[in-house]
Amino acid sequence: MSILKFDHLSKRLQGSSENQPLFSNVSAVIDEPERIALLAPSGQGKSTLLRILSLLDCADEGDILLNNVSFREWQPLHWRMKAMYVAQQAVMLPGSVEDNLRIASRLHRTVFDNDYARKLMADVGLHELDWCKPSADLSGGEKQRVALVRSLLLYPDLLLLDEITASLDPHSKVAVEVMLAELHEKQGTTYIWVTHDLEQARSVSNRVWFMGEGTLLEDAPTGEFFRSPQSEAARRFLSLADREEGEKCQA
């Protein structure tokens, strides 16, 4: 039984007069718990793909199956509890940090696992954060980590992570990476992680999906993708990233 499968997904650009596709014919299968890095130059639809996979957006064509069942047969809210999308721009809900952490158990009338919440908060480097603090007063990095922990308290099988470490300091970034690796190891959580940081992609994934030329161009083990990318677009993407990295080091 596959964890996630999507077939020939396509999405047209919103507002485009000629129905220009953002991407088309995007297909992949995840058969066992994996750590996937989703890479692409800007504007290829990485975030849109993640939103489609969490049913927050809809594809124009194609099918998505979670645990071998098509999205058409799922209740969207049950699907989203299993395939959890964590947005790049963390949105805090009104109230305190604790209100935000308790939101999932309030929505679904389940018992709030205080110990697990404390453990996750400590894992992402927020062990000292006062839970009574208004969520609006948190820094960008704190919001992003609270939003991640808030999602993890639902024990999702699949995490759809949209540049979730973009506003974190290096130390917190590593803490999040380690925590997610541990989740994968211990709970068999699969994640699809959109990142622009190639170093991060190398370290957090065992498989890379590369989007280019309006489709999913490559699906390969991480080492293999970085060693010998098959497509010209991927080679260009990697060499450009290398050059930018070199310039940054020189600067």
Add this chain to the structure above:
Amino acid sequence: MSGLALTFTLIFVFITVLVSMRQKLGLEKDIMIGTIRAAVQLLLVGYVLQFVFRTENLFLIIFIIVMMIAVAAWNAGQRGSGLRGIRWRIALSIGATEALIMLLLLGLGIIEPASQYIIPISGMSIGNAMVVAGLFLNGMKQDVLASKGEIEALLALGANARQAIQQCLKRAVKASMIPTIDGMKTVGIVQLPGMMTGMIIAGADPLEAVRYQILIVFAFTSSAAVTSIILGLLSYRLWFTKELQLRLQDSR
């Protein structure tokens, strides 16, 4: 008021036209159309009411109230353009509010079961409910747009439509009720309500007029609350697609 006296009131229209011409406001045509429409509509309503009050036909009373609700729903529905089926939802909300108010007023013997009381009070209450429904829809449109991130964060956490939009609903209900509540606080001090003034001019005892005005003000408050809560419950799902994705409306 004699016919001659009524004709003299046209002086006010001439003053307005003169001001418009002198200041080059270009409003003369609109003033003329407005004058004719107001006179024709009001005189027509006067004759209709006179006929209804004389015949006391129950079906005619119901027909007039249904017409009022239909026009109010159509009008307030313009605030909800893009929301499919919003007009019948507004009609249902206003209708339920009207039914509740009439049930209480007639059931408790607060007013007599005569068209002379039922129609004017229904008209005012339906008119107020129409304004409240429009304010509610406007508030929802703006709030949903501003709270897109919040709603999607809740959807991503597996919230259902009601849970995801609950805060917006609360804020929009509150915003739609504020003018009615503010009006309650200042009535009699800042403005003398039209109905009360009309009754006094027509020769009623001011205290009797005030009693009816108090009735109207209290009825308005509950009509505002009931309309916007029922409309909220009937319409919140319209802000989502059938796949439970947020459907953003044009905020105009």
